[in-house]
Amino acid sequence: MKIFELFDIEPRFVVDAALLKNKWLQLSKQYHPDYLQQATEWEQADALQTLAEINKAYKLLQNKTQLIEYILSEKGIIQAGEKQSIEPQFLASVMDANEQLADAEFEGDTAAQQEIFSELEQTNHELETSMAAIFKKTVASCTQEELLQIKQYLFHKKYLARILERKI
Amino acid sequence: MAYSEKVIDHYSNPKNVGTLDKSKTNVGTGLVGAPECGDVMRLQIEVDETTHTITDAKFKTFGCGSAIASSSLATEWLKGKTVDQALAIDNMELVEELNLPPVKIHCSVLAEDAIKAAINDYRVKNGMDALVFEERIH
Numbered sequence: 001m002k003i004f005e006l007f008d009i010e011p012r013f014v015v016d017a018a019l020l021k022n023k024w025l026q027l028s029k030q031y032h033p034d035y036l037q038q039a040t041e042w043e044q045a046d047a048l049q050t051l052a053e054i055n056k057a058y059k060l061l062q063n064k065t066q067l068i069e070y071i072l073s074e075k076g077i078i079q080a081g082e083k084q085s086i087e088p089q090f091l092a093s094v095m096d097a098n099e100q101l102a103d104a105e106f107e108g109d110t111a112a113q114q115e116i117f118s119e120l121e122q123t124n125h126e127l128e129t130s131m132a133a134i135f136k137k138t139v140a141s142c143t144q145e146e147l148l149q150i151k152q153y154l155f156h157k158k159y160l161a162r163i164l165e166r167k168i
Numbered sequence: 169m170a171y172s173e174k175v176i177d178h179y180s181n182p183k184n185v186g187t188l189d190k191s192k193t194n195v196g197t198g199l200v201g202a203p204e205c206g207d208v209m210r211l212q213i214e215v216d217e218t219t220h221t222i223t224d225a226k227f228k229t230f231g232c233g234s235a236i237a238s239s240s241l242a243t244e245w246l247k248g249k250t251v252d253q254a255l256a257i258d259n260m261e262l263v264e265e266l267n268l269p270p271v272k273i274h275c276s277v278l279a280e281d282a283i284k285a286a287i288n289d290y291r292v293k294n295g296m297d298a299l300v301f302e303e304r305i306h
Contacts, residue, residue: 084203091201094208098230155203162206162230 001074001139003057011139013068013150015061024058027051065161068154071139077147086155094159101166117167124160127153171233172267178237183244186226188212196290198282202274207231209239211282213246213254215290220251227282234272238262238279246283251290255299257283 004011007023029035031051036044060066072078097116104112131153134146142150171179187210190197194215201208209231214224225243229236241262246254259276262268268276288298 086201086203088199091199091208094201095199095210095228095230098208099228102230158203158206159201159208 001071003060003070006054006057007061011071012135012137013071013139014064014135015067017062020058020061024054027054065154065157068150072147072151072154075139075147077151084155086152086159090156090159094163097163101163105166117164120160120163124157124164127156127160171237174241174266175233175237175268178240178266179233182227182236182240184226184240184247185228187228188214188224188226193293194290196286196288196293198285198287198289200278200281200285202231202235202278205231205274207235207275207278209235209278209282211239211242211279211286213251213283213286213290215251217294222246222249222251222254231278232272232275234266234268234275235278237266238268238276239282241265242279242283251287254283255287 001011007020007027009015009019009023028051031047031054033044033048036047039047060070069078073080097120101113101116104110104116131150134142134150137146188195188197190212192214194217196213196215198211199208200211207230209227209229211227212225213222215221216223225246227239227243229239238259242257245257249257257280259273259280262276262279263273266276284299284301292298
């Protein structure tokens with residue numbers, strides 16, 4: 001996986017922030033035009049492009065959701081245009097939360113809204129806790145089943161994020 | 169990309185928003201979602217059991233304007249159709265009517281899936297087999 005190779009780190013779903021920053025500073029120094037004044041024009045142009053790739057990868061490596069999507073796509077677990085199925089039970093709970101929230105918003109009942117949001121945050125927290133052990137592993141050591149579990153986590157997170165956006 | 173006038177009309181004045189009693193045997197409920205954008209859509213049909221005609225249709229969608237417009241239009245089209253006619257509704261008809269841009273085609277697919285899920289729910293409740301729909305590439 002290219003972005004991990006650029007940073008010379010082992011592919012993981014959650015990258016240690018301090019390690020990442022360190023590597024990024026090193027690489028920035030290595031490829032920065034200011035340090036390459038003796039190099040040929042061609043080498044400088046090449047370094048500039050690498051630097052752009054490094055910065056793009058750095059952003060991606062810091063964004064948990066986007067990083068998971070990237071890894072799962074690279075592993076072929078998520079495919080473009082693929083029909084995603086999500087468990088009916090989870091969908092029903094999302095629908096319920098949305099409806100309750102819409103009712104509370106309509107009635108201007110802020111206390112009810114707060115309560116719905118704190119329930120959703122609790123669900124979110126439980127979801128994170130249930131995945132903590134898997135996220136400590138390297139990508140290479142994850143089983144197929146675990147990768148599918150991460151895919152499910154990703155979709156649940158998207159639904160939760162979508163509702164939590166409406167938080168007042 | 170701006171929304172078409174028809175999308176805006178359905179979005180600001182959605183038709184048939186609401187809920188039917190899902191415990192009734194002649195009510196079919198379809199609940200579908202698009203995980204990549206977090207949309208969730210529920211579409212329900214009420215069927216006259218002797219004529220197999222859809223007498224009422226309701227929806228509730230939490231999603232973008234195109235998803236709301238697609239499901240709103242779908243419920244309008246469903247009323248008065250027989251279950252078999254409803255099965256023939258294709259998402260591309262919704263796309264054409266609403267002038268949906270390519271990036272929003274998946275919203276119409278979601279509405280078509282919701283129709284099919286509602287019909288299958290009705291079928292299963294009434295002792296028929298669920299229909300299997302081909303997976304399509306969108």
